[in-house]
Amino acid sequence: MKKLLLLSIVLLGAGASFAQQVSKGIFYSVSFPNAVHHEAEIVMTIPQAPGKEFKIRMSRSSAGRYATHEFGKNIYNVKATDVSGKAIDLKQLEGDVYEVGPDHSETVKISYTLFGNWTDGTYASIDVSHAHLNMPAAFMWVPELQKRPITVEFNDLEKYGWKVATQLKNEGAGIYSAPDLQYLMDSPTELSNFTETSWNVVNTDGKTEKINLVVHSDDAQPVIDNFGKMVQKMVLEEKAVFGELPTYDFGEYTFLDDVHPTTAGDGMEHRNSTCIVQPIDKVEGNEVKLLGTFSHEYFHSWNVKRIRPKSLEPFNFEHANMSSELWFAEGFTQYYGELLLERSSFRTIDEYTHTLSGLVNAVLNTPAAANYSAAQMSRYSVFADAGVSIDPNNNNNVFTSYYYYGGATALALDLRLRSEFNLTLDDYMKAVWLARGKIMKPYTIPDLQSDLAKLTKNPKFAADFFNKYIYGIEKNNYEALLAKAGLVLKKAEPGKAWAGSLGGNGGRGRSGQSRITTTEGLPITSSTVSGTPIYKAGLDAGDVILKADGTEIKDQQAFDAVVASKNIGDKIVISYKNRTGNHETTITLEENPYLEVVTFEKAGKELTKDQQAFRNNWLLSKVK
Secondary structure, eight states: OHHHHHHHHHHHHSOHHHHHHHHHSEEEEEEOTTGGGTEEEEEEEESSOOSSOEEEEOOSOOTTOOSOOOGGGGEEEEEEEOTTOOBOOEEEEETTEEEEOSSOOSSEEEEEEEEOBOOSSSSOEEETTEEEEOGGGTOOBOGGGTTSOEEEEEOOHHHHTOEEEESSEEEETTEEEESSHHHHHTOOEEEESOEEEEEEEEOTTSOEEEEEEEEESSOOHHHHHHHHHHHHHHHHHHHHHHTSOOOOGGGEEEEEEEEOTTSOOEEEEOSSEEEEEEOSSOSTTOHHHHHHHHHHHHHTTTBTTTBOBGGGSSOOTTSOOOOSOHIIIIIIHHHHHHHHHHHTTSSOHHHHHHHHHHHHHHHHSOHHHHHSOHHHHHHTHHHHSSOOOOSOOOHHHHOOOHHHHHHHHHHHHHHHHHHHSSOOHHHHHHHHIIIIITTTOOBOHHHHHHHHHHHHTOHHHHHHHHHHHTSSOOOOOHHHHHHTTTEEEEESSTTOEEOOOOSSOSOSSOTTSOOOOOSSSEEOOSOOOTTSHHHHTTOOTTOEEEEETTEEOOSHHHHHHHHHTSOTTOEEEEEEEETTEEEEEEEEOEEOOOEEEEETTTTTOOOOHHHHHHHHHHHSOOOO
16 A cells, blocks of 8 residues: 555656656566565556466576576566456466466556575675665566566665665656666666765766766775775776767766675676676775776776667567677777776786786687687677586687687777877777767677778778688787887796696586596596697596696695696606596696786886887876
């Protein structure tokens, strides 16, 4: 009764358009009578229901996440009634799909219990401290009514001392609205006693955009205020890349940050907000460490949420969403996420060279990058992006993250544009923004090539770059490109003997890896990497190393010590066992192929004025 009365009061004070939206739209009421046990009670009201039987369902995928996630497993007590509470026939057709029978009333109510106990950017988490809601993990929906407007009422806020943070439109009194299902599903919501700080940014068009930082943590207000100033500095650096902020719906953008050691850790972009979850005790003392996720996710408010791959538009919540463009959508964002922290002075040059080392090794020292293109690795996202499975895979050999593959490609393109055309990757991103993102025109890979051709006025360069490095598996000359900025690409451990990775950390029986239960030796828990000495010796997942060079091996440290005592070219006899019995093989040690990037200064080389100028133009702040 309280819920109906509250909604009636809101409608009396609302405009005609919102009242009409409620009368024709879908209405959700969300309550938390059993939050201590991680449950919410949700009632979905469907006025003017379809005239025959119709389906309702839970999602299997989530915006910003490309693999499938079976959200239907966490709802139960699903019932259908009319407005008086009379039962309506409801059949469960699949794990996440139900069907309302044909003899239903004009208005149908669906009620169910939602369980949520995983705090990240994908799932839902409910306890007495908060309700952390990713909408695809929380709300059932009607496939044939996706265009209807939606209203959500959050109850029990006073009971738990919660406030509401969301990109949904606030209609007052705990009631929020979305124009359609796509917008609802893209609107994570945090209900908690969070701490908030806000600031205004005057956009290039003279209009003001409000930026909110909402943090659910154990920090005091002055800590969050100070952290907000750091985030503000990063926001302005990102604005400088594109020349403007996006025009946010309702004039606001919100960072939803949940900080606690019990969280899972994640960052998930959305149109006017981002959900950031960080498994650490508090913000205080960790500010710079936490900024990397903020920088990456905020860049997505341009790149992905508005500069939108056609393959993801519109997002389909019924299955995995495959895209060949994630090397750009995620990979170029990965590159800028770190670069902009350097420009914001939150990273030292030596810290940034460590980041560059990771990017270069991702494309020059992984089997997958040697055999598969950036576009193909993007399509593997349906399995790799937090995909849920328990069987072992061969990702050590067949997958290189499109984040780092794309990041390394962005690095090469940035340095080539600077050295060959007196342009920058900022110029390219701005061109793509104006041609695609600002007008919300979804792109394909040929569109990105066309934009590069127009920017450089050199279609041959654009075609060559895309054919070699996006569709193909050729690699840029990173050593020569980095040298232009006074950076050296060199062997990380020259002259040091190396056997390769055992494919894991010696842990036993971890999900998604070979299950080896043994109290002796060093088990190999996942696929060894092709081309490494260990792989060439015939060792792989399921083998247990017992001795190396006559020394008993019980853990990774013991194995590493044997290798460290040898020279390149030395041979180590390995005693091991597996299901077929005890065996011996020989590992021939090689030089570690992994690379590192260091400054000329650190390498003892003289930095020229041209190199210093190139580096400054690349890495120094662009905020004017």
